[in-house]
Amino acid sequence: MDLNFSPGDLAFRAETRRWLEANVPRGDLETLEERRAWHRKLYDAGYLGMGWPREYGGQGASPMRQAIVADELARVNAPPPINGLGISIVGPTIIVHGTEAQKRRYLRSILTADELWCQLYSEPNAGSDLASLGTRAEDRGDHFVVNGQKIWTSGGVIADWGLLLARTDPAAPKHKGISCFLLSMRQPGVEARPLRQITGSSHFSEVFMTDARAQKSDLVGRLSQGWEIAQTTLSYERGGNSLARVTRYAAAFGQLVEAAKLLTRGGRPLLDDPLVRARIGRVYAELEVQRYAALRVLSALEQGESPGAASSITKLSYSEFEKRYHELAQEILGPWGQLTADVPHQALAIPTSSGEPGTWAHAFLWSRAGTIYAGSSEIQKNIIGERVLGLPKEPRADRARR
């Protein structure tokens, strides 16, 4: 057991920090072009797609180096790369399952953000039960015709391309009849509409596909291999950025302490209230445990272990923590925590990862998303129960039917 960072990694962190101090955008990025330019700058400096193999434009960098960059980006609250989904999910999927032609056609422009990507998975009637998705892709000789609706599509409105799951064999059992495609979002049959969330902003969209075309050459993997491919994609989504996430929590914690010193109730600072102190202590203890657990995951990745189903523990842990964190923060701050604009103290304006103006109210509302997206807490607990603890599967109505 040795939790020290190696001298090489420490030097790399220092160098990354210096680069960011000189290059991180000072103000908010307003336009799409500004956001593309920032993405491009990060890529040119070697800070994006680092884990991709060299032959596809990456560096084959270690999980530790990738985590250090993510962590340093979080530390300065840098705007996220606009094509993050392309880098973290679509690119790796094409690298593992795609044809040589697909790799040549798509990978470079993902890295440079010349083409932006979204993920077309969830549907109104296929959420946790993703495999029951109803979007159809029909073989018409040289292409497929796609009809259906997707939902919760991050960045759908700005995306040029989507990684699509669609049913190609309605007669097959539900997990066996799904295929994976690369679908152009820039065609008449595809319409993306922003979806307003409880935060008031529109991070997601709904995507309607009406006789949209997917080229034969844009099928990923084999026909009917879509579910298997989606499993690898979903596992990219779980795990990963945990150290950077903790750094964001820690930055907000600093603001919370500041606020508890500045704000008063009944004539004394909140921080002098023993109940407030107990809550702050609880938040910090849990936050630190998240950090230790993140280091443990990172160290396992660094030793070449693949977390597999255990990454569900990480996802369950951080998303449930984030909800408790913001519930406790709201209890501490009282009505100040509910302000959505014109906050009277800088300590009430917290950094957010989405680049939106941050308030505790916004972060509290946003914390409800984490236990739903990328496999809800209930799904994670099923995975942990079945695949980590080896508990028996439950009988399911749809297994009996097919």
Next chain:
Amino acid sequence: MDFAFDADQQLLQSAARGFLDERCPPAVVRALMDDARGESEALWKEMARLGWLGLALPEPEGGSGLGMVETAILLEEMGRAACPGPYLPTVLAGMALAQTGTPAQRSRWLPAIATGDARATVALLDAHLDWRPEAVETRAAPIRDGFALSGVKEFVPWGHVADFVLVPARGPDGLSVFLVEPSSPGLAITPRLGMDPGTRWARIRLAETRVPADAVLGTPGGAGDLLADLMRRGAVGAAAEMLGAARRCLDMSVEYAKIREQFGQPIGAFQAVRHKCAEMLLEVENSHAATYYAAWALDARADDQEVAASVAKAYVGDAARKVCGEAIQVHGGIGFTWEYDLHLYMKRAKALEVMYGDADYHRELIVRRVAG
């Protein structure tokens, strides 16, 4: 960076598990419940022979010179076995002597601890039940050739079997720690029985108990740092033992949920039970991270060692309570019986929850350090 145990640490863990499974099964734990001392001389001597008692003591004094991580590995296994005995308090007293003892104190006691010939404990808590070292009220009045100690120490772990007790007391120089043998005049030990029969506490009353001048550990009046360090080590050691108890409860629950059938299927197939088990695993894995991070931080003298020790004690105490409690719920009625072993581990975790500062105490320490 490597969070995993190295080869030697893995070996230590598997050897400890093998030994305790064989020599300290539930039948032995139960047999010791009715024993007046509550612990086994034979087991203690075997643990000494395995090198466990000298594990963290310096090599010249019969120890192995290992650290808090290795100590935590053993304590986790002891918690997993609900092994009764004064291991943690003896280790703490040994560490205190190794850090600040005079050559005479060290040569008198450290080899005896390593060979299993001496047991020891640390009386960190006064009758007012405030764990803060600065709150010690026990007095040390200078007399000819030494000191007279007066005060009441409460919930002293295994005080009734200790060959010496480390007693913090306040004298003209400030706070000092005194090495006191139980045969000293004016010292009275009253056992206190808690809900865990495998944990024994004692009330120690000192009525002008005379100790020689050379009974002081380290610099007279300078014991604040030593006591803070012992509290941290006690907290991390207790976290490790609670972690072991919690993991045992989780393992038993998962095994039971696979075989116990109701409504025509194993209960583990019901989400209500499976999700509970998943939540228990999450708490156990986070507790592992918290315990061993803190143990490593103490060994490495990391900048955040104080906070890490408090985080471990606060988090693991809460987590173990939840996991052990839910284990009883998963088992249903059988888990509520005396015959079934689950309560052995649940009670061990419960006893340690209140020792070396409870979760509230450590959260307040954390807030003082990070928020002021």
